[in-house]
Amino acid sequence: MRVEQTPLRRRRSGRVIAGVAGGLADHLGIEVFWVRALFAVLAALGGAGVVAYGLFWAFAPQAPPGGREPETTAKERQQAIGLAALGVGLAIVVGLISSTVSGWVTGPLGVTLVGAAVVWREADETQRRRWKDGARSGVFGAIIGSGGGRSGLVRMLAGVVLVTTGIAVFLINSKNLDQLQFVLLAVFATLIGVAVLTVPWWLKLMRDLREERRARIRTEERAEIAAHLHDSVLQTLALIQKQADAPREVLRLARGQERQLRGWLYGPSGYGRGRPVNQAGDGEDGALGTLSEAVAAACGEVEDTFAIRVQQVVVGDCPLDTTLIPVVQAAREAIVNAAKHAGVAEVSVYAEVESDRVTIFVRDRGKGFDPDTVPEDRHGLADSIQGRMGRHGGEVRLRTAPGEGTEVQLEMPRKLTKEAKA
Amino acid sequence: MTSTDGQAAPAKAPVRVFLVDDHALFRAGVRAELDSITSEIEVVGEAGSVGEAVSGIAHHRPDVVLLDVHMPDGGGAEVLRRSRKEQPDVVFLALSVSDAAEDVIAVIRAGARGYVTKTISSQELVRAVCRVAEGDAVFSPRLAGFVLDAFAERPGAAPISDPELDLLTPRERDVLRLLARGYAYKEIASELFISVKTVETHVSSVLRKTQLSNRYELSRWASDRRLV
Numbered sequence: 001m002r003v004e005q006t007p008l009r010r011r012r013s014g015r016v017i018a019g020v021a022g023g024l025a026d027h028l029g030i031e032v033f034w035v036r037a038l039f040a041v042l043a044a045l046g047g048a049g050v051v052a053y054g055l056f057w058a059f060a061p062q063a064p065p066g067g068r069e070p071e072t073t074a075k076e077r078q079q080a081i082g083l084a085a086l087g088v089g090l091a092i093v094v095g096l097i098s099s100t101v102s103g104w105v106t107g108p109l110g111v112t113l114v115g116a117a118v119v120w121r122e123a124d125e126t127q128r129r130r131w132k133d134g135a136r137s138g139v140f141g142a143i144i145g146s147g148g149g150r151s152g153l154v155r156m157l158a159g160v161v162l163v164t165t166g167i168a169v170f171l172i173n174s175k176n177l178d179q180l181q182f183v184l185l186a187v188f189a190t191l192i193g194v195a196v197l198t199v200p201w202w203l204k205l206m207r208d209l210r211e212e213r214r215a216r217i218r219t220e221e222r223a224e225i226a227a228h229l230h231d232s233v234l235q236t237l238a239l240i241q242k243q244a245d246a247p248r249e250v251l252r253l254a255r256g257q258e259r260q261l262r263g264w265l266y267g268p269s270g271y272g273r274g275r276p277v278n279q280a281g282d283g284e285d286g287a288l289g290t291l292s293e294a295v296a297a298a299c300g301e302v303e304d305t306f307a308i309r310v311q312q313v314v315v316g317d318c319p320l321d322t323t324l325i326p327v328v329q330a331a332r333e334a335i336v337n338a339a340k341h342a343g344v345a346e347v348s349v350y351a352e353v354e355s356d357r358v359t360i361f362v363r364d365r366g367k368g369f370d371p372d373t374v375p376e377d378r379h380g381l382a383d384s385i386q387g388r389m390g391r392h393g394g395e396v397r398l399r400t401a402p403g404e405g406t407e408v409q410l411e412m413p414r415k416l417t418k419e420a421k422a
Numbered sequence: 423m424t425s426t427d428g429q430a431a432p433a434k435a436p437v438r439v440f441l442v443d444d445h446a447l448f449r450a451g452v453r454a455e456l457d458s459i460t461s462e463i464e465v466v467g468e469a470g471s472v473g474e475a476v477s478g479i480a481h482h483r484p485d486v487v488l489l490d491v492h493m494p495d496g497g498g499a500e501v502l503r504r505s506r507k508e509q510p511d512v513v514f515l516a517l518s519v520s521d522a523a524e525d526v527i528a529v530i531r532a533g534a535r536g537y538v539t540k541t542i543s544s545q546e547l548v549r550a551v552c553r554v555a556e557g558d559a560v561f562s563p564r565l566a567g568f569v570l571d572a573f574a575e576r577p578g579a580a581p582i583s584d585p586e587l588d589l590l591t592p593r594e595r596d597v598l599r600l601l602a603r604g605y606a607y608k609e610i611a612s613e614l615f616i617s618v619k620t621v622e623t624h625v626s627s628v629l630r631k632t633q634l635s636n637r638y639e640l641s642r643w644a645s646d647r648r649l650v
């Protein structure tokens with residue numbers, strides 16, 4: 001058995017910045033301290049930790065409410081804040097010392113990032129509230145929040161100001177460019193600023209769309225199940241109630257309905273297989289269906305006609321072709337014979353598809369008969385089974401004796417060209 | 423076959439059976455049937471959910487648990503997982519209406535000693551319960567078919583890592599084919615000129631391979647079943 005893994009979701013409670021480290025720790029099943037420490041260390045390497053944290057923040061969804069989340073102590077929280085500060089500090093100091101990022105970028109870029117972080121954190125907060133109230137809102141609401149209150153608004157504005165300032169300082173610092181370049185850069189920088197600020201909204205929009213699509217699929221699915229149950233099961237139950245005094249008819253109805261429902265639930269093209277029920281255009285092979293479908297259909301017809309049980313097992317499967325149709329027809333004839341003459345309530349059918357041949361066994365535990373004493377005028381076995389199989393290169397073996405039951409064995413070689421194609 | 427069972431029965435204490443099924447109506451039906459037709463089986467308790475089943479099995483320590491495959495909260499496989507560690511001696515026989523190969527194979531791989539469908543006749547159910555109580559496996563024709571299918575050689579199948587577990591012997595294949603054709607153990611024995619005991623050994627060996635082989639990830643095999 002596979003170990004259950006929690007999907008990557010940012011923690012809702014016990015978070016210091018955005019719950020990324022906690023979420024990662026839950027996902028990987030390790031102590032949150034090590035994740036935070038790793039981010040802090042990575043932050044020293046040219047700010048990689050900060051960037052990674054930001055990416056996780058943007059792309060990992062927040063955990064939905066109601067989930068169980070580990071308790072956090074005040075000490076752990078202090079430790080986490082310390083680590084976060086250490087990480088940011090390291091990123092700046094190392095950045096300044098090594099000058100991998102020159103000072104004029106570090107400054108404005110840092111300010112912009114902090115601003116973005118404030119805005120995003122506020123958007124998270126809004127989402128939490130939205131879950132709580134079940135309220136829906138637009139762009140403004142997603143970022144600022146409908147019931148966020150003044151402090152939320154202030155935090156949000158502060159974030160926007162920080163981002164704007166960062167971008168402005170960056171632009172002012174690059175005044176050694178000519179007019180056109182400056183305008184282009186300004187437009188570009190503004191676009192980036194807007195993009196950064198609206199990231200939470202875009203992500204929310206995408207998630208909402210996905211959620212809506214999923215809900216629609218679920219609804220359709222429910223409708224399909226309801227319709228099916230109504231059309232088949234309820235109708236049959238009504239019929240059974242009407243025919244309550246005719247046991248044979250009740251048996252036939254119940255068995256037929258059972259078969260239909262089973263086909264729908266577990267059949268090769270059935271509901272449980274996760275494929276559409278009516279897949280008509282399945283290429284040339286699909287036109288005839290497969291051997292197992294044909295056997296199931298034949299067994300079903302006989303069950304319906306003679307009110308007996310046909311227990312069928314099919315091993316392997318293959319597309320039905322012109323040499324296999326006679327086998328199925330012969331098998332059907334054998335089942336009919338068993339139903340008519342054997343005097344039993346159940347017939348067993350076993351079909352096996354091998355690479356070079358198809359074998360079908362039809363067996364009952366009924367009266368049996370002496371093959372030598374079958375009257376000349378009874379054509380069922382001779383014509384419908386032996387004749388049919390013989391014409392197509394198949395073989396029939398019969399095992400029976402009075403009182404011993406009957407087993408008809410049908411064997412047909414397979415055309416190998418068909419298989420090579422598949 | 424009933425006659426041999428009948429001879430052996432009076433000497434032994436009845437097999438203690440515990441019923442697990444989320445349909446109360448079905449439990450009542452099985453209990454009434456078993457009580458009325460035989461004294462070989464005594465129903466000692468029943469449960470309608472996974473939790474009840476686990477505590478009930480721990481409390482009653484039955485010989486055989488008749489286990490429904492489909493139940494809320496994980497179904498029969500979950501009961502098996504939670505009970506088998508503490509109750510390794512209890513034998514489980516899966517009883518289901520499901521025809522889905524993945525359900526059947528999953529419950530066998532979780533440790534059930536056999537699988538029969540709910541439409542089985544009362545006499546056959548009694549026989550199946552006694553058989554698993556004696557440590558043998560019980561394969562319905564359909565389960566035999568599923569197992570044959572799962573172990574079939576087909577192009578693109580995963581390589582054989584352990585021939586002991588990943589392949590059926592020709593004899594085991596013969597036995598399974600006859601089971602799938604609806605033959606009883608006694609009929610298989612006379613067909614293959616072997617003793618009933620040998621048939622039982624083959625079936626138990628197939629059960630062990632079905633439970634332990636990793637070759638096709640048998641529990642999920644049916645979903646990507648290919649045409650031969």
